[in-house]
Amino acid sequence: MGWLLLAGGCGNVNPAPYEWKLPLGFPDPAVPEDNPMSTAKVELGRRLFYDKRLSANGTQSCASCHRQEYAFTDGRTTALGSTGEHHRRNSMSLANVAYAASLTWADPVVPDLEAQALVPLFGTHPVELGMAGQETLLLQRLSEDARYPKLFAQAFPEQRQPVSMASVVRAIAAFERTLLSGGSPYDRYTYGDEVDALSPSAMRGMKLFFSQRLGCLHCHRGFAFSDSVKHKLMAFPEVTFHNTNLYNVDGHGAYPATDQGLAEFTGKPEDMGRFRSPTLRNVAVTAPYMHDGSIATLSEVLDHYAAGGRACAQGSGPSPYQSEFIQGFTLTAEEKQDLLSFLESLTDTKFLTDPRFSDPFASTP
Template structure:
């Protein structure tokens, strides 16, 4: 596991205690532990988390309005050689200020009474700047959900709180564990009462950039995704109303929601808090990123060969840098031989051409987030690469986009180099301990 060595520039960070948050007294930041993910762990199929109430597939956490990434994912192709004159960056990362709260847009004027009324009802909070690791674009922040230290801390509590499930046994972190690269090393996760879903729990890492959530893309934003698992009968088995009532019965949560949002506990603000927290879970500054920045020895010779295969065989068409996903939907034939195969994207669009199509997972941290594919049916990265090197598995709905890879006739030795290259996409991400809960 790796821990993201980024530090927040404001007075409060994720380790803030409930008592500090509720008192409103700024405290020094508490550094989190860092660790580098193993390069030999399982991998190939990483995403984000959960389901909408009517779904029963069971994917994990979830989360309403998220801006699209400033750069279209998938438009930048990988470059095998680093810039000739560019030196390695000693301080990885770009910074992006969170969007201003509603009503504070440039050029928008307010009368004194209006401003006073707003300040009394909508707490501003301590603005939080997302420090982006080397290799990643700025994190898109919704205008209606600006980042604040207090909101992120509240979101962290809710993420780890098992009381959001009907029987108090399942939290977001149960299936998206920080110590397992924010995923779970099981084919499919167990939810309430030991029920097992049909889909693999994807990682939360870099979910902030995805243009849709869930394997089938049913949730458009992290906010929309956040409440999905709560009412999913396989995952948390609660009702939205019941979850809100549970939290509202906890005096400390009542106070925290009022401090952050100016209102009591409700589903919308629950989702906003969890989504804000998840937007801080990033991974970058990988050997690949350092190589791209000019550090010529960041990749091994095998990894350099693997990068060449990756860009020349068509892999990058779907797994395009810098995010290593276009977040589009394709049928690779996984699970299509079942008596009743998962419909995938078709279950959302109703279109026959979307049968068995699933969202392209990001390959960042792929060496640490196995097992792979939407059903977790492939245990090792080597096996996953072997399947995709053949252009997927034949079935009536297989996407023709995989023909380029198939026609490349990737050899066994090249597959080994590809695996080594994919390990070079393991970077640094935060490993967070569960907070003290109200």
């Protein structure tokens, strides 16, 4: 965090502000006062996001674990770092990450996207991009590039030395805030008055999803389809974590010692196995599922919740720590298919191919 605090400025030159094109039904995102949005900063951030020179060995970029066609996940069970180390958790989607009140599966102390960007760059447990102790090398790579010095100067004209670690993470964060997904068939039906946007099956599934009988809406609600949300008008963001009884290894609610969720940070038994509820937007393209990628398909995810948690289905019984919203339910085969149809209607195909979010190196000579 020191880089963010030491990025002193000079002058009052302001680059052109970024023009938000918010989807219907979306509030204004919360943007830090010390990192205002600008078109130049977003374009710089997009380039950095896709640049493999941000990894020590030059093999990975942010986009290696956050691929646009998978709604900025990676399709793997768990992430794979630049040194070949398999991580313990599934890569989360970056769709609408500007509205996320917490930015990892279970860490409650990462306050914003700027701070989060430091984790893959410099984290060592596990190694992601592997730049710990290599800050000088990274800045040298960027400074010697034919394009970057000008791009940094345009994005940070107030900085005496615009090519800095503070500028790197601020630019990446600015780009990530633009990853807005709100053009799915569900959105066109709900906000765009396209009465035929949803199939009859998806319509029935929507009613099931928002019913108290299933209770999906308790953890996946609102425009974000998550209950861990922040935006410009919220004085106090909602930061929530839940235990879905995915594991109960000892019959008393324990999760595997390798990953016990929020309890690793708080030390509280009641936080055992509690993880953030991810957005369900584009969920049909973000398999596999859950914090550890241990459920392969959406159909199996529904089986997990219908059973009151996979641990119940496997005979371990309910957990004393599981969320009050995980009660189990019964679905007919038709209802299950309807619910799957609704979840598929949350896919925003334009978001998955939008050139504003795509790899700039793919078309750069």
